[in-house]
Amino acid sequence: MEAAAAAGERVVFAEETEAWMDRAIDMAKEALGNGEVPVGCLMVYNNEIIGKGKNEVNETKNATRHAEMVAIDEVIDWCHQHKKDPEEVFRHTVLYVTVEPCIMCAAALRMMKIPLVVYGCQNERFGGCGSVLNISSATLTDTGEPFQCIPGYRSEEAVEMLKTFYRQENPNAPKSKVRKKECVI
Amino acid sequence: MLMEPDCKRQKTEEPRGASPWQVVPVLSERESQGVTLMPVYAAPVLDKKEASRLVKEVSAIYPLGDYPHLKRVRARGSVDSSHPLEMILCRASGRHQQGALRTLSELFPSGQLDPSGLGTPFLTQVPVYPPLTRRQYEEAASHWPVSFHENKRITQALSGCLFTPSEKTALQSHMELAIQAAQRGARQGMKPVGAVVVDPATGRVLAVGHDCRDGINPLLHAAMVCIDLVACGQGGGAYRYQDYPGCSFLLSANGLDQSSGADGLPYICTGYDMYLTREPCVMCAMALVHSRIERVFYGAPSPHGALATKYHIHSRKDLNHRYEVYRGILEDRCCDLAHLSVPK
Ligand SMILES: [Zn+2]
Ligand SMILES: [Zn+2]
Numbered sequence: 422m423e424a425a426a427a428a429g430e431r432v433v434f435a436e437e438t439e440a441w442m443d444r445a446i447d448m449a450k451e452a453l454g455n456g457e458v459p460v461g462c463l464m465v466y467n468n469e470i471i472g473k474g475k476n477e478v479n480e481t482k483n484a485t486r487h488a489e490m491v492a493i494d495e496v497i498d499w500c501h502q503h504k505k506d507p508e509e510v511f512r513h514t515v516l517y518v519t520v521e522p523c524i525m526c527a528a529a530l531r532m533m534k535i536p537l538v539v540y541g542c543q544n545e546r547f548g549g550c551g552s553v554l555n556i557s558s559a560t561l562t563d564t565g566e567p568f569q570c571i572p573g574y575r576s577e578e579a580v581e582m583l584k585t586f587y588r589q590e591n592p593n594a595p596k597s598k599v600r601k602k603e604c605v606i
Numbered sequence: 607m608l609m610e611p612d613c614k615r616q617k618t619e620e621p622r623g624a625s626p627w628q629v630v631p632v633l634s635e636r637e638s639q640g641v642t643l644m645p646v647y648a649a650p651v652l653d654k655k656e657a658s659r660l661v662k663e664v665s666a667i668y669p670l671g672d673y674p675h676l677k678r679v680r681a682r683g684s685v686d687s688s689h690p691l692e693m694i695l696c697r698a699s700g701r702h703q704q705g706a707l708r709t710l711s712e713l714f715p716s717g718q719l720d721p722s723g724l725g726t727p728f729l730t731q732v733p734v735y736p737p738l739t740r741r742q743y744e745e746a747a748s749h750w751p752v753s754f755h756e757n758k759r760i761t762q763a764l765s766g767c768l769f770t771p772s773e774k775t776a777l778q779s780h781m782e783l784a785i786q787a788a789q790r791g792a793r794q795g796m797k798p799v800g801a802v803v804v805d806p807a808t809g810r811v812l813a814v815g816h817d818c819r820d821g822i823n824p825l826l827h828a829a830m831v832c833i834d835l836v837a838c839g840q841g842g843g844a845y846r847y848q849d850y851p852g853c854s855f856l857l858s859a860n861g862l863d864q865s866s867g868a869d870g871l872p873y874i875c876t877g878y879d880m881y882l883t884r885e886p887c888v889m890c891a892m893a894l895v896h897s898r899i900e901r902v903f904y905g906a907p908s909p910h911g912a913l914a915t916k917y918h919i920h921s922r923k924d925l926n927h928r929y930e931v932y933r934g935i936l937e938d939r940c941c942d943l944a945h946l947s948v949p950k
Binding site for chain 1: 833
């Protein structure tokens, strides 16, 4: 991984990035152990985790409750508790997530004006940071601002966990159902 | 707030036919775009009697397998009686450098072709893709003859005949509900955008909502609100809307636990229609893919829209769900909503 990347006014160093990504991978492992979608997602501000997210599609019966959306809500709550301006906080927050954000989440991250997203594996089906569409860097009207991406950290493990999850969930499922399952990331 | 399941929706006293509107289908990117051309080598057929033999021999050497819509031969009509027919020889790319003129012996070096009856090759432009709409067909055919398998449903939709008058009345009344929701939201300082979810199988309105980005949460655009309200109606939901009476849902009549599909997953908008006063953004358009919405009807276009304006997210082959989109429903009144924005 490259030595450093600018995030707003802050500089993110490689060791720091790797340490947070290790935490995200641990979260994904924990989720997998609980039979949940193995995606880990952390929002880090001033070297502090101010938001975490896991996929809550099943609990809420709302197909948009991806880990990133949940984590954004946690950051907003944190801002209210700490009497901080969310806009100012998001501008200096880095998202660490084990899988490339989908098109929807990439647009949401832009609108929150998060400057940097560090992620593990590609999201071949829905990825919004280059895999399907490049929402992260596109020129878009009234849809927040582009953000920088650092992909690829421990991506093999992130992919392997997703594969394991789909195998566990549908040991005998016909192919069509397995494919449908993949839409939860 | 919860809707009374048996409550009759308030009839709106809108002047009927005040401003005319049309349902316009929003087709896929491929269906909406103009014709793309590629260069080919063609040659006049000087002797008509040689034509069928030449077609057979040239097709064996240079098949048009990837371009089954292209007719090999075209008639020149009476424009130039010296050679009534012209035929495509091969693509002018790859090993034939694009744009450079070639002789017959250069194009057919193997000697497998008996060139008698063929004139001097020339370069011309032909359509790369098969035409999907009548408009594309007419444009394509002006360059070179192509075959066209007309999709009757698309033609019908484009001519405005897909919906019956009674269906149009239903579209209008549902969009009126979305407009009212937008107005109610605007009175509470919200962006004047409204949304409605309807089950077309029963005609029931399942959720009515307005934009809450300036209230509950910055990502609660009207479409996101309505997706969540439908989830609330199924016993789920991520947000509470008690401060916003313009946001309401119908509690699922079949109980709270019937939302899972055959595979146990909550694709709760499967089979449903969403009405939006304006074209959704990238986030909302993709949220509707994740939610497996069936059809989207919107009124006003938006510069940040992700359906007709950019991306065509509803009809991308590389996503696992597609939905139909129609725009233009009560377009003028939906456009007028923008003036309701409350200065902060
Ligand atoms: Zn997502
Ligand atoms: Zn939106």
